[in-house]
Amino acid sequence: xxxxxxxxxxxxxxxxxxxxxxxxxxxxxxxxxxxxxxxxxxxxxxxxxxxxxxxxxxxxxxxxxxxxxxxxxxxxxxxxxxxxxxxxxxxxxxxxxxxxxxxxxxxxxxxxxxxxxxxxxxxxxxxxxxxxxxxxxxxxxxxxxxxxxxxxxxxxxxxxxxxxxxxxxxxxxxxxxxxxxxxxxxxxxxxxxxxxxxxxxxxxxxxxxxxxxxxxxxxxxxxxxxxxxxxxxxxxxxxxxxxxxxxxxxxxxxxxxxxxxxxxxxxxxxxxxxxxxxxxxxxxxxxxxxxxxxxxxxxxxxxxxxxxxxxxxxxxxxxxxxxxxxxxxxxxxxxxxxxxxxxxxxxxxxxxxxxxxxxxxxxxxxxxxxxxxxxxxxxxxxxxxxxxxxxxxxxxxxxxxxxxxxxxxxxxxxxxxxxxxxxx
Numbered sequence: 001x002x003x004x005x006x007x008x009x010x011x012x013x014x015x016x017x018x019x020x021x022x023x024x025x026x027x028x029x030x031x032x033x034x035x036x037x038x039x040x041x042x043x044x045x046x047x048x049x050x051x052x053x054x055x056x057x058x059x060x061x062x063x064x065x066x067x068x069x070x071x072x073x074x075x076x077x078x079x080x081x082x083x084x085x086x087x088x089x090x091x092x093x094x095x096x097x098x099x100x101x102x103x104x105x106x107x108x109x110x111x112x113x114x115x116x117x118x119x120x121x122x123x124x125x126x127x128x129x130x131x132x133x134x135x136x137x138x139x140x141x142x143x144x145x146x147x148x149x150x151x152x153x154x155x156x157x158x159x160x161x162x163x164x165x166x167x168x169x170x171x172x173x174x175x176x177x178x179x180x181x182x183x184x185x186x187x188x189x190x191x192x193x194x195x196x197x198x199x200x201x202x203x204x205x206x207x208x209x210x211x212x213x214x215x216x217x218x219x220x221x222x223x224x225x226x227x228x229x230x231x232x233x234x235x236x237x238x239x240x241x242x243x244x245x246x247x248x249x250x251x252x253x254x255x256x257x258x259x260x261x262x263x264x265x266x267x268x269x270x271x272x273x274x275x276x277x278x279x280x281x282x283x284x285x286x287x288x289x290x291x292x293x294x295x296x297x298x299x300x301x302x303x304x305x306x307x308x309x310x311x312x313x314x315x316x317x318x319x320x321x322x323x324x325x326x327x328x329x330x331x332x333x334x335x336x337x338x339x340x341x342x343x344x345x346x347x348x349x350x351x352x353x354x355x356x357x358x359x360x361x362x363x364x365x366x367x368x369x370x371x372x373x374x375x376x377x378x379x380x381x382x383x384x385x386x387x388x389x390x391x392x393x394x395x396x397x398x399x400x401x402x403x404x405x406x407x408x409x410x411x412x413x414x415x416x417x418x419x420x421x422x423x424x
Contacts, residue, residue, distance in 0.1 A: 007203045007320075008187065011180055012196040013171040017152065022167050027194055029072075029161045033080055033136045036070050040084035043067065045128050056085050073162040075141060083137050087129050095126055135198065140188035145199065156190075156197055171197065206323040212283030216374030217315070218334070218366045219288060221246065221306040222352070224273040225315075226366035229374070230282075233273035245269055246306060267310065274314045285324050286373050287315060288331035329376055339371040345392045 018026065043064070044056045057064060060081035068077050098121045105114035143158040152170035159166040173181070177199070184203035191198040218226040222243040226232040235241045245266045252259035279285075290308060319326050335354075337344040343358035354365040 007184075007205050008200050009180055009184070009203055009321075010198055010200045011174065011177045012198045013154070013156075013174065013177060015169055015171060015193075015195055015197060017170045017172070018167075022169065023194075025165050025167055026158075026169070026192070029076075029165060030136060030192070030194060032070060032072055032162075033076065034131055034134050036068050036072060036077060036080040037084045037087075037134055038131050039068060040064065040081055041088060041129065041131060044085060044088040056088055057081065058085065060085075071162050073160050075160045076136075076138075076162055079136065079138055079142075083134070084131075087131070087134075091129050092126055095121065095124060098124075133193075135191040135193045137191050138189060143190070145186070145190075158192070169197065203321075206321060208325055209283045209323045212281050214284040214286060214374060214376075215282055216286040216329075216370045216372070216376075218369035218373060219290070219308050219311050220366050220369075221308075223366050224270060224311055225277055226364075226370050227277075227374075228367040228371045230278045232366065233277070236269060236272045236276075240265065240269055242266070242269060242273075266307065270307070270310050270314055274311070274318050277318075279318075279322055279324060282324055284327055285315070285319055286327045286329050286376060287312065288334060288373060289328035290331050327376070329373055334372040335365055335369040337368075337372050339368055339375065342394050344394070 015023075015026075060078035064081050065074060065077045068080070070077065072080070098117060102114050102117050102121065105111070105117065138158070142160050143156060145154055145156050147153070148155050148170065153172045154170070156169040156171060157166070158169065161167075180201040180203070184201035187200040187202055189200070213229075215227050215229050220226060220242075222241075224233045224242045233241075245262060249259065249262045249266065252262055290312070316326050333344045336346055336348050338348065338354075338356040338359060338361055340361045341356060341359040343356055345357050348354055348356055349365045349368075352365050353362070354368040355362045
């Protein structure tokens, strides 16, 4: 019997209101907890090179909890054992899955596929995880969040840490926290860091939308989201767009405070772009199935900061909350193929301009990409990628194309709804 899927959403509350004495006690606990986790990661790591997880417990047992020399409470040590076990298991899970699939392919006689996967397995490096910034994962026995009786909205009481340390932490609810609290039930347990406490809520499952249209979205490095039916994300209310933020990241020194601030700005922009996208009347969302885009390739400093996975993750998460089905389609030729006649050629696209070399159709390249994604055209056969020549030709049946009148009508609607200036 399969496990029932749980709709879990997380949020965080700030700990900036904690006074100096409480903060010092909290930092002391977090530092010691990290030391204990590091100790058990070393203990469990011994069998990892052979993918041997037999000596890694799924539950904290006395054999291991007695090994730690620490002032933490027995309960806190148990939490550290459980968390470190999960960390080590997570690191080698993918390699173990590959090993299993290789054996299955060999058993079925599919030796060619087994050799390919074995090559990936041999190249993959499994390195010991770093726990420098690990956040203690504490269950319901360590504390509870209760309504405040004074100026603070909530108080988080944390105990059972060791050396009789008990901390009452004041905090204030955020819009995201209040939204989740209104819709769902808080999951017992929390994670804590020097700056935040992370909480989770279980929300009721959302029914899938059965009536509506199918749309395609093109993910871009300059324009985050583009849909020839729904428009494109341009600038938010602060006048920023993805292109300007990535140019700013290009100028920042990696690891500097300015770099970190700009990364946060990029993430905020992605959230804004997805949150302001019009999902009304949408039953199915089609997106490109992009994987390992930059693996084995050199990319510019500008493109190295294009975080397409963050956009995909945010889209998928939002659709799951709205009940919109997400379909992934092949990305081959979507930005180089003509949605009107189906001709595919690399030189069809020049930056933001698409001009078909066969029928002469011209439009915004991102809108062309979203139209092709929406049409759900089948993947171009792999043999056309085996050589280094450009892909050129008619790869799609005319029935999978659209009329130019439909495209132009959608674009005219798009031009009316896309903001060209930031809000006042």
